[in-house]
Amino acid sequence: MPPKPTKGPDPAYQELKKDLAAQTLGTLYILHGEEAYLRDYYLGRMRQVLIPEGMEGFNYHRLEGKQVTPQLIADLVDNLPMMSPRTLIEIVDYDIYKASEADRKTLVDLFEDLPEYCCLVFVYDILGFKSDARMKQLSAVLKAKGNVVNFQRQSQGDLTDWIYRRFKATGHSIDTNDAHYLIFLCGDLMHGLITEIDKISAYAKGTRITRGDIDAVAVPQLDAVVFQMTDALMEQNYDKAYEVLGDLLHMQESPIMILSVLGKHFRQLLSARIAFDQGKGADYLMGLWGMRSPYPAQKLMNGARRVSPGWCGRAVGRCAQTDLAMKSQVGADSQELLLNLLLTLSASEVHHATH
Secondary structure (H helix, E strand, C coil): CCCCCCCCCCHHHHHHHHHHHHCCCCCEEEEECCCHHHHHHHHHHHHHHHCCCCCHHHHEEEEEHHHCCHHHHHHHHCCCCCCCCCEEEEEECCCHHHCCHHHHHHHHHHHHCCCCCEEEEEECCCCCCCCCCCCHHHHHHHHHHCEEEECCCCCHHHHHHHHHHHHHHCCCECCHHHHHHHHHHHCCCHHHHHHHHHHHHHHCCCCECCHHHHHHHCCCCHHHHHHHHHHHHHCCCHHHHHHHHHHHHHCCCCHHHHHHHHHHHHHHHHHHHHHHHCCCCHHHHHHHHCCCCHHHHHHHHHHHCCCCHHHHHHHHHHHHHHHHHHHHCCCCCHHHHHHHHHHHHHHCCCCCCCC
16 A cells, blocks of 8 residues: 655655556656655556566666766667667666756756656655755746655554554554654654564564564664653652663763753653643644644643743753753763763752642
8 A cells, every 4th residue: 555645735746656556657746855765666667557566677777876977878879779769767866956067058958858758757765855945947947847746754643554554564553652652762754663563463463563572672763762861860760860861971962962862851851841831731742843743742841740840941051051061061971971960960959849
């Protein structure tokens, strides 16, 4: 079953979907975006539609990065298909907008007159794609002749539905809250979630996936682990907080990255505490921080109820001081500074909220 599109009508995506369903793919596509799983899924569908099984060696061509020159692309375009109607050419991580002026002119001429038998697809994997309106000829021909599809991260609802279907395909089920927890723990990119879903399905003893199944084998992202650390601090479970920090350092997470996430989390917690005092809820916090899921916003609101604004403010200040020390002190021991930060926060009374 194909994955669903990103939230809201996306004309480029809808056009690609329509082209695939009718088997009337065009001659020029640019596929890019954060959601590599969706991009690769639809690129695979394009191969299935265009190239009959067994004809890949004749009619499918792929070039990557430094291999690519406009002349080489043009040579491949000129190759007539053998024993099938069309050819497919994939160009991976070639930034057409950063090509030389002469190369861009070659590309513009090529794009304007692509033969109907050829489907030319530029795939942006490691490189990001960004159009440049200053290059008017290139931008105009892409708009007129091509379809630029941006595969964005999925909405919470679409991603949750997809997780249901993935677990169902393995003979399991998962409820909505645990699906949201999985997204919070492991991130909202489908490519990474597939690996975790497969591991959890293989581990689970029962049909229903439980929170324990997820925690037993899923690898959490850094943001989720920092949540565990700050939750432990707010609960005054300092041994747990030190244990989580020790695990992160043992896994060779960068102290500056840990501090960056920790500082952001305390800023979010402070804003959640202020929102709580003003009678605002998780929806406000999601809008303020551009969160895609209500799960972390609700966790922050729950945490904010347990601490005072003063404690949150001091935590934000201490993180800023530690960040300055890491970046400015010659020979500073980043791990020691991070540990001292935790010690300072542990010594600072939490002052649990009473309302």
